[in-house]
Amino acid sequence: MSFKHITSRDNPIFKQLKKFADNAKERRTEGKTLLDGVHLIESYMATFGLPDVVIIPEGKSTVEATGLIQELVDVSTIMMPTLMFAELTPVASSTGILALVKIPQLEIAPAPKFALMLEDIQDPGNLGSMLRTAVAAGVEVAYLSTGCTDAWSPKALRGGQGAQFVLPIVERADLIAELAAFEGNSFATAMHGESLYAQDLTSATAFVIGNEGGGLRKQTIAAASKAITIPMADASVESLNAGAATAVCLFERARQMSK
Secondary structure, eight states: OEEOOOOOOOOHHHHHHHHHHHHHHHHHHEEEEEEEEEHHHHHHHHHHOOSSSEEEEOOOOHHHHHHHHHHEEEEEEEEHHHHHTTOEEEESSSSOOOOEOOOOOOOOOSSOOOEEEEOOOOOOOHHHHHHHHHHHHTEEEEEEETTSSTTTSSSHHHHHHGGGTTTEEEEEEEEHHHHHEEEEEEEEEEEEEEEESSSSOOOSSSEEEOOOOTOOOOOHHHHSSSEEEEEOOSOOOOOOOOHHOOOOOHHHHHHHOOO
């Protein structure tokens, strides 16, 4: 094991780690990202093995993090002051361990039967939560438009809680082309359309969810098999937020399939 103690923000290693924390282009170019917390690191290790580097603060870590650090004694370790460490974490109260890992590339099953397509989702925590919901509902692949936030940012990973390690994700996807190629029914969520609950979702199904503020583009809705809406009990509520709409749609399909 190699051990480095970094105390300056001018250190080139710290600068590189900061890029991985803040810069999607750097993550894509190098194929690496930062994981924050014991759960994420253990989830990664369960499938992909040891991280490349472990980063710890000079201050105390949680009991769980200390235990994991002891398990990773053979992994290169970097220690830095608490304030510098905090600049790399996506949350205010970290457990006290970060890991630099290679971004996994998961194989997409041929002709997937259940897909989620996301257009221009902006909030990384929201995106991570939607991917987590997708895994729970049995989605086989997620397509993210070019305008979506990075699925591998520390904040999106924190929101996904390991979803990115089991769900194949296609980033910078052309959703119009993916809709044309999808071998099944595709449903675009919109303000006006047929009720979600009137649809037969037991065949190959793709749901298309739009931006948190503006929803889906008209071209994307037109490219889907059908526009659908989630009925509201109170007309004063026009729509659900993107994350809630995703959960309702995906689990309605899961409910129908369970029968």
